[in-house]
Amino acid sequence: MTPQHFDQQLLGRRRVRAASGEPADFLLRRVAEDLADRLTLVQRQFSAIADLATPTDALREALAARGLAPVVATEAVETLAHRRATPVVVAAPDMLPFSDASRDLVVSALGLQFVDDLPGAFVQVRRALKPDGLFLAAMAGGDTLTELRQAFAEAESEVDGGLSPRVAPFADVRDIGALLQRAGFALPVTDTDRVVVRYGDVFALMRDLRAMGATNPLRDRRRVPLRRRTLLRMAEIYHDRFADPDGRIRATFQIITLSGWAPHESQQKPLKPGSAKARLADALKAIEIPAGEKPGG
Structure with a gap:
């Protein structure tokens, strides 16, 4: 059974509460614009597009602005689904409501970092894609909020004599690449970006x-x-360790961007062992030393 790290009902309630107030969507909109820009560089026409679990319409709006529409989106929380500007399908991010080989593009912006069964979600995305279909997503990485994690850990050790999990254990970029391969994606690629946001204080x-x-x-x-x-001790530690000379503190958000293609015979494939037409030493113009000899001997 997949370990359950996240309380999905609590997460849903907190998202509903957040949606009723002033949004802090600067990071989501930045990520959505980046994903949409990346897609404009892909020499491909996409007609069956799915937005997987992006928390708002930010990604669909960014895609539409670049001529990528229509987009079918999913939302895990029914209350939030009814508030969307355009209809969405109510479904958990690890329970895709799409038929096999029915989408030629699946995208997601900051909608997968709280999924317990991430390998299973990747497998379902792979099944939903048509041959040579593209999966492109961005999610929070393991260095996200590292400053807050460290400050809380030190404060709780001092004041309470122990630690309590307070910041989610986001995925590592190397693990994401391995999961894409395990799910059967071809040509998997991952890269990472760090967005540093400055605040007046930790509150x-x-x-x-x-x-x-x-x-x-x-x-x-x-x-x-x-x-x-x-809490006050955590704020002191945060300021002492992570403040700039002007007194403002730094908060790191690591964004992992990942992509993979559903396999297709037209895609590039690695050469079989022994099929090379030229030697590596020749290509590098290197001096070849026979086995058993030492340089300079």
């Missing part, structure tokens, strides 16, 4: 996280309120 950062609906959704979180003393 402004925490307000933005609440406005994103991204505060602690971990099942193993401590179920008692955070002590004021612990």
Whole structure:
């Protein structure tokens, strides 16, 4: 059975609460624009597009602005689905409502970092794609909010004598590449970007996280309120370790962008062992040393 790291019902309630207030969607919109720009560089026409679990319409709007429409989107929370500007399909991100080989493009912007069964979600995306279909997504990486994680860990060790999980364990970029391969994608590619946002203090950062609906959704979180003393000590540590000379603090958001293609016979394939027409030493203009000899002997 897949380990359950995230409390999906709690996450849904927090997203609903966040949607009723002033949004903090600057990061999502940045990621959506980046994904849409990447797609304009792909020499391909996409007619059956799915937006998987992007929290708002930001990605669909960015795609439409570049002539990539229509897009069928999914949303895990029914209440939020009814608030979308255009209709969406209510479905969890690891339960795709699409038939096999029915999409030629699946995209997702910051909708997969809270999925417990990420390998299973990738497999379902692979099945939903037509041959030579593209999967392009962006999700929060393991260095996201590293400053907040470190400050909380040190404060709780000092004040409470132990640690409580407070920041989600986001995926590592190397693991994502391996998962794409395991799911059967061809030509998998991952890259990473770090977005550093500056705040007046850590409490402004925490307000933005609440406005994103991204505060602690971990099942193993401590179920008692955070002590004021612990919170204030965390703020002190954060400022001491991660403030710039002007007093503003830094918060890192690591964005992993991943892509993979459903296999097709037209795609490039690695050469079979022994099929090379030229030697590597010749190509590099290197001096070849026979086995058993030492350089300079």
